[in-house]
Amino acid sequence: MSTLVKEQQEIDVIVKDILADFDGRKNIDAVDIFNKPDKREVQELVKNLFKIVYPGYFRDKSFKIYNPSNSYAVIIEDTFYHMNKQVFLALDFCKKRGTMTEDDRRKESYRICKAFFGRIPKIREYIESDLLAAYDGDPAAGCFEEIILAYPGLIASTVYRIAHELYVEQVPVLPRMMTELAHSKTGIDIHPGATIDKNFFIDHGTGIVIGETAIIGKNVKIYQGVTIGALSTRGGQKLSGKKRHPTICDNVTIYAGASILGGNTIIGENAVIGGNTFITSSINPNTIVSMKNLEMEYRTSENTIATEELHQSEEWYYII
Incomplete structure (x- = not known):
């Protein structure tokens, strides 16, 4: 041989x-690959939803159009069709709904998509408020166009606001696939189950984590590396559905590297959370929290060590 x-x-x-x-x-x-939500189709779905949310910003410019309304109508109908298809497939994984017949899933997926597209004006209203918050909150922002086309925070919050509406409808898998696409692109991890009010601004953004049961009020500003997370997940699935993540009230600013943990933790209105702080209990309204007496160490070539104590003022929170 x-x-x-x-x-x-x-x-x-x-x-x-x-x-x-x-x-x-x-x-x-998962050998039956044609009966599962498709990652590539979900990515295309998000791209088309951006074309609807930001009309004119993300359209395909490879062809000419004389009537923009006709073009948008085609995009909306096509996106509805593809979302309906992906929701139909995703509903096969929904434990909360129990076993559904194919006909029931088809009716439910259509109902969900109809409700979702009916809420697009509301989604756009919230995204407009996020855009204004970014422009008002960042002196480096040159114009609205720069924020829409270049700011990772607005990309992540836009995908979150889209995915959140599907999460509210108890669509499994699909909302998380959407936010993970944004996570992979921006480094910002927002669970679609989080509840986030208007005028939400993420500055820089990389490394931000916001958990499923977090509640965030109006006019909240968050810098890079912030975690709004759970104290522990050792209980596993027994903790599912319980409040595990903090509540951030209106007008709160959270600076870089801060960790705020626990379902019972409430950050009161107008509080300022300084950089690199670690918080596991509630903070009263109008409170400034900062690290105290940081120490810098300097080593010379002769191994001489010198230290310098740093004192934080109310205006010094590790801003970049």
Whole structure:
């Protein structure tokens, strides 16, 4: 027997053994790939929803149009069709709804999409408020166009506001797929279950984490590296549905690197949370929280060590 024939037989055995392991008994088995939400289609869905939310900013300029309204009508109808398809597939995974027949899923997916598209004006109203908050809150912002086209915080909050409406309708899988697309692009991780009011501004953004049960009020400003998270997830699925993440009241500013943890933690109105602080209990309204007496260490080539104590003022919170 030639070496080539022997190797082919050995490879055939390997392939056969691996295929036999695709027995459907493992949670990672999904051989029926046409009955699952498609990552690429979800990505395209988000792109088209941006065209609807920001008309004119993200349209395809490779072809000419004489009637923009006709073009938008086509985009809206096409996006409705594709969202309906993905919601239909996602509903097969919804534990809360129980087992659904194919006809029930089809009716429910249409109802959800109809409700979602009916709320697009509300979604756009909230996104407009986020845009204004970014412009008012960032002296580096040159114009609205710069924020829409270049600011990762607005990208992440826009995807969140889209995904949140599907989360409210108890659509499984799909909202999280959407926010994870934004997470991979911006480094900002907002769970679609979080509740975030108007005028929300993320500055810089990288490394921000906002958990599922977080509640954030109006006019909140968050800098890079902030975590609004849970104290512990050791309870696993037993904690599902419980309030695990903090409540941030209106007009709060949270500076870079701060961690605010726990479902019972409430940050009162007008509070300022300084950089690198670690908070696990509630903060009263109108309070400024900052790290005290930081110490810098300097080493010379002769291994001489010098230290300098840094004192924070109310205006010094690790802003970049």
